[in-house]
Amino acid sequence: MEWLAALEQSRLAGALKASFYVYPLINAGHVLAIGFLVTTVTLIDLRVLAILPARAVPSATLLRRLAIGALLVAAATGLSMFAIRASDYAAMGVFRLKLVLIALAAFNFVLFAVLFRGRSDPSGPLAAGLAATSLALWLGVLLAGRFIAFV
Amino acid sequence: MATVSRHHMALPLALAAALAALPALAHHGWSWTEDGFFRLEGIIAAIYVGNPHATLDVDVEGETWRVELAPPGPTIRAGFTEDAARVGDEVVAIGNRSLDPGERRMKAVRIIVGDKTYDVYPNRAPTN
Numbered sequence: 001m002e003w004l005a006a007l008e009q010s011r012l013a014g015a016l017k018a019s020f021y022v023y024p025l026i027n028a029g030h031v032l033a034i035g036f037l038v039t040t041v042t043l044i045d046l047r048v049l050a051i052l053p054a055r056a057v058p059s060a061t062l063l064r065r066l067a068i069g070a071l072l073v074a075a076a077t078g079l080s081m082f083a084i085r086a087s088d089y090a091a092m093g094v095f096r097l098k099l100v101l102i103a104l105a106a107f108n109f110v111l112f113a114v115l116f117r118g119r120s121d122p123s124g125p126l127a128a129g130l131a132a133t134s135l136a137l138w139l140g141v142l143l144a145g146r147f148i149a150f151v
Numbered sequence: 152m153a154t155v156s157r158h159h160m161a162l163p164l165a166l167a168a169a170l171a172a173l174p175a176l177a178h179h180g181w182s183w184t185e186d187g188f189f190r191l192e193g194i195i196a197a198i199y200v201g202n203p204h205a206t207l208d209v210d211v212e213g214e215t216w217r218v219e220l221a222p223p224g225p226t227i228r229a230g231f232t233e234d235a236a237r238v239g240d241e242v243v244a245i246g247n248r249s250l251d252p253g254e255r256r257m258k259a260v261r262i263i264v265g266d267k268t269y270d271v272y273p274n275r276a277p278t279n
Contacts, residue, residue: 017201020224084202149203150179 004086013083023081030077034142036070041109041138048122048131060120064113071106094151098144105137184247184258188277191216191244191257195264200226200233205271207262209242211255218244219258221271231262231269240264245277 007013016023040063046052047060057063082089089095112130116122193211205220220226236242246259260272270276 018223019202023202081203085199151183 001087001090004090007083007086010083012080013086016080017084023084026077026080030074030081033070033074033077034145037067037074038138038142040064040067040070041134045131045135048127050123050128054121067109089148092148092151094144094147098141098148101137101141101144105134105141108134108137181247181258183250185250186247188245189248189257191218191248191259193242195236195238195240195242197238198233198236200231205231207242207244207259209244214255216255216257218246218262219256220262226269226271229269229271229273230267231271235267235269236264246272246275 016026043052043057044060044063044067047054047057108130112122112127112134115130116127191209191211193209193216195207196210196215197206197208199206200220201223204222205226207218207220209216209218220231221229241264243263244257244259245261245263246257249256260275261268261270261277263269
């Protein structure tokens with residue numbers, strides 16, 4: 001597709017393609033952001049599932065902000081790496097699966113935030129169901145992402 | 152609650168099924184390749200020396216093969232840069248073919264262009 005080819009021809013892609021340091025650093029930034037994202041999401045979800053006591057986790061507001069920040073960094077670093085070989089990645093089933101899982105996980109995140117807006121410590125079957133779905137989805141995102149390099 | 156539980160059991164299963172079914176870039180490792188050496192001869196259709204891995208697209212009697220090389224560092228250290236060959240050059244790639252016989256893909260340890268030999272994975276290159 002044309003926009004994928006254009007992305008591959010972009011200056012960003014050109015710079016990353018040939019770099020010995022920048023690409024591994026961007027890659028490391030992606031891993032770091034995912035570490036933050038999965039950790040913060042897991043803490044939020046385990047608290048909602050009542051597996052962690054309230055005193056064991058920082059405030060949900062703080063965790064949610066960290067998660068959103070980490071997602072943005074992961075998206076920026078991910079897009080940079082995607083740009084280098086955009087058409088190849090776009091053709092990969094596992095890459096497309098990862099994007100679908102991210103969309104579902106983000107939707108789940110927003111749904112939770114809307115449904116339980118203003119509640120400091122949500123609980124109950126619906127909250128627990130969404131939290132469990134969140135854990136499964138973000139873990140799926142991580143696995144699909146890692147498999148991009150191996151399948 | 153019961154429906155939700157079934158849903159998140161289904162996700163990892165769907166993921167595993169999707170992973171098993173799909174071909175792709177195959178950057179890392181050799182687990183996806185055959186053990187014995189495979190030799191491919193053809194005409195270079197595209198050269199890519201960059202992150203995360205260098206690749207050649209090789210035309211063999213009208214069919215395009217994807218030849219995976221090493222990451223750019225080792226590939227360039229072996230002497231193979233984007234200027235080492237041109238589209239249209241004849242190339243011989245020696246390495247390991249994908250386990251999937253329907254997939255036109257291999258990982259090369261050695262490529263030969265003209266009278267030049269480039270061992271991009273010197274530790275794995277054939278000794279003869």
